[in-house]
Amino acid sequence: MLKKIPPILSPELLYTIAQMGHGDELVIADANFPAVTNAKRLVRADGHSVPAILEAILQLFPLDSYVDHPAAVMRRVDKPGEPAPIWDEYQRILDSAEGRHISMEQVERFAFYDRAKQTFGVVATGEGALYGNIIIKKGVIPPK
Numbered sequence: 001m002l003k004k005i006p007p008i009l010s011p012e013l014l015y016t017i018a019q020m021g022h023g024d025e026l027v028i029a030d031a032n033f034p035a036v037t038n039a040k041r042l043v044r045a046d047g048h049s050v051p052a053i054l055e056a057i058l059q060l061f062p063l064d065s066y067v068d069h070p071a072a073v074m075r076r077v078d079k080p081g082e083p084a085p086i087w088d089e090y091q092r093i094l095d096s097a098e099g100r101h102i103s104m105e106q107v108e109r110f111a112f113y114d115r116a117k118q119t120f121g122v123v124a125t126g127e128g129a130l131y132g133n134i135i136i137k138k139g140v141i142p143p144k
Contacts, residue, residue: 006056013043013053016121017061020138025119026061028053030132033124038113041121050127050134051089057136058097064139069105072135074112084131104134 001007005014020026028050029035035042045053063070071094073087087104094102107115112133116122119135 006059008045008048008052008056009060010043010045013045013057013123014060016041016043016123017057017138020061020120022138022140023064024138025115025135026057026138027116027119027122027133027135028057029116029122029124030127030129031125032130033116033122033133034113035122035124038116039122039124040117040119043121043123045123045125047126050086050125050129050132051093053123053125054090054134054136055093055097058093061136062139062141063094063098063102064137066139067137069103070137070139071102072105072107072112072115074131074133075106075108076131077109084129086127086129086132090134107135 017026030050076082076084091104115135
């Protein structure tokens with residue numbers, strides 16, 4: 001056990017996010033996402049929700065402040081103009097972690113899959129919410 005490290009973050013997930021550099025992206029995927037198909041690196045977090053993993057990661061992971069959308073979600077196919085219910089929770093977590101409003105981009109389903117294949121890795125969760133996938137882009141920690 002380590003102090004100040006959220007216990008929900010496995011050693012494998014900690015290692016993955018520690019290896020990432022500025023501009024690298026990470027998918028935190030729901031249970032329906034084709035994670036094995038779309039992952040360069042796959043970390044399993046079965047039994048955990050996307051919000052719980054997202055909140056834990058963002059305690060350690062700076063979001064990119066040099067882009068318009070440091071987070072992206074998969075646009076709904078059934079109701080393309082409407083947000084998925086879980087996105088409000090993501091917005092709250094993102095804004096709270098960074099102390100500012102974080103803009104989330106909506107990406108068409110197949111474009112999301114293509115983008116996921118280019119990300120640093122995919123965290124496969126047990127999240128049951130539809131359209132519960134999110135991509136986050138790593139930023140920098142400024143000098144003190």
